[in-house]
Amino acid sequence: MNVHDSERLSGLLEDAGYVKAVAGDTADLVVFNTCAVRENADNKLYGTLGHLAPIKAEREGMQIAVGGCLAQKDRDTVVKKAPWVDVVFGTHNIGSLPVLLERARHNEQAQVEIIESLEAFPSTLPAKRESAYAGWVSISVGCNNTCTFCIVPALRGKEVDRRPGDVLAEVQALVEQGVLEVTLLGQNVNSYGVSFADPEEPRDRGAFAKLLRATGNIEGLERVRFTSPHPAEFTDDVIEAMAATPNVCPQLH
Template sequence: MKVKDGKAHRYAKLLVYGCQMNVSDAERMEGQLETIGYEPTEEMTEADLILINTCCVRESAEDRVYGKIGEIKHLKEKNPALIFGITGCMAQKEGEALIRRAPHIDFVLGTNKVHELTRVVQEIAAERGHVVDVQPGETELPEGGPVARQNKFSVWVPIMYGCNNFCTYCIVPYVRGRERSRRPEDVVAEVREAVRQGAKEVTLLGQNVNSYGKDHKLADFADLLKMVDAVPGIERVRFMTSHPKDLSDKLIETIRTGRHICEHIHLPVQYGSDRILRAMHRIYTVADYRALVGRIRAALPEVSLTTDLIVGFPGETEEDFAQMLAFLEEIRYDSAYTFLYSKRSGTPAAEMADQVPEALKHERLERLMTVQDAISREKNEALKGRTLEVLVEGPSKHDAAVWSGRTRTNKLVLFPHGAEQPGDLVEVNITHPQTWVLKGETVASR
């Protein structure tokens, strides 16, 4: 606890690793901490409480967390009253093993225990013991809790938790549990409240949003999207992530006829050969995926398609990889998130034979990125001279005189700052398209 201006203050520092769902969970945790008197800080040395919300999808994410845990040990030695906790997917996976490895950790909370944070922090503050809670949570997480939004104009809203797909490379179903959908009225109520507080854009989150509602059968994802699109004051509606096996023609039509639903679909294919897709347990073929993309582009000619790709999955041959490159040339994504396959203990792929050597993984990744970067550049070059609607985010990372924002198709745009403010919708004429960004000049705003 620090004294400033004659008043006592308690500060909390949250470190977040991993996906958008982890960011959303952290906003809910920070909201809870504010209800018991903690203020956010950017300085770990100032913090009375440090919380790491973790990811374990890739080994590199775990390595970064362990490095940070070691760093915080020194802070704890200087300030024994500091409360230090681990939450998220790595907490769920490792449980008590984290405290055995690093006894300076005070508590470990699993992925279904976000709503227990304030209780646990108060218990630690009073008794200074260890708490580990990674048991499966309730079927439905409590609604209506506080949320400390990091961005008031563009917000994350989870619509479901967990995953039922059990792809052979993925740890998510084991650490986040089976799919549980929020009730549609609860999702819409959260969106309404976010808009009341100034939100212009909402992104609906789930490991596989297309299977929303299969458990409670109150509404499917297309129904929910239509409800959110109708919220007064909303300007843009986004969603992620989509599993190709569940993206319906009804959903495509809902996007086509929606007023505020953005023309961007993140559609992870993961690989471009049927043999590897079967080994990954992806439940679709290259032909299935190709046909789906055809239906999407027929209905949404301006759509931006992005994807995830994994290089070096066990058993990957040069022939498989050649099929992957040919598939990229055929589908022509606007951009792709590319990953080296990373072993995750507890997943079937970790035990598969024919693990690909690391050097070969890196060499293939470079080849893949060269192909995709060229396609991304060509896609962006086609936008030169176009005037696009951009939602202003704020100053760019490298130059305060240059501001950034995103198009409806989720393209990052840089432009000279004038009178625009975060949250404004402006029209930008694209003058200098590049591989990863578009640069332009504002022509109007509203």
């Protein structure tokens, strides 16, 4: 999920006119896309921000942005601990980054924007993919479980699913660009369909299996992977779909 978000952030910035810094160059903009699953992520981030402070002080116009799960968790704390940071944005509004950077430049003060619910699926934003043959496709964001050890639902919110037609259209578009392998992404892919189920009808628990089978009908797509499935909701129909759909990889994580 974080790799996928990073590709979208790169795509957004390039669309806004930024150019990737060449190795050895001093960047005008440094963006941290953070994770908060492990506690040492905090120490790592603030330590690295500390190293950047003197570089930024010497380089006029340089900007630093912090996004992702740790930003969603710490919010204003990021700017309190590292007042030289220009932009703090959360997991739900990565599409706002170029505007927030411009606003920080114009106002000459840090911009902190953390919103509580998803503005747009990351997959609807432009991407700068690291691989020409493989693509990430977001099918859901968030999770309705409350596992004791896991901070994800608090930072990514309740599960929101994309409609199957939107997912398949994106997969088709990627295949037309030469992508051979797609990974379907969600915090809990097995519960896919929960947020677009008809309130009058019992939930269609077969939605994810149907999505896997439908990806098998996309000509030119050689491999389909997915992550992450939850054991408690791993139903027989998904196993059957994996077995019956040739391009779905025999892999589980």
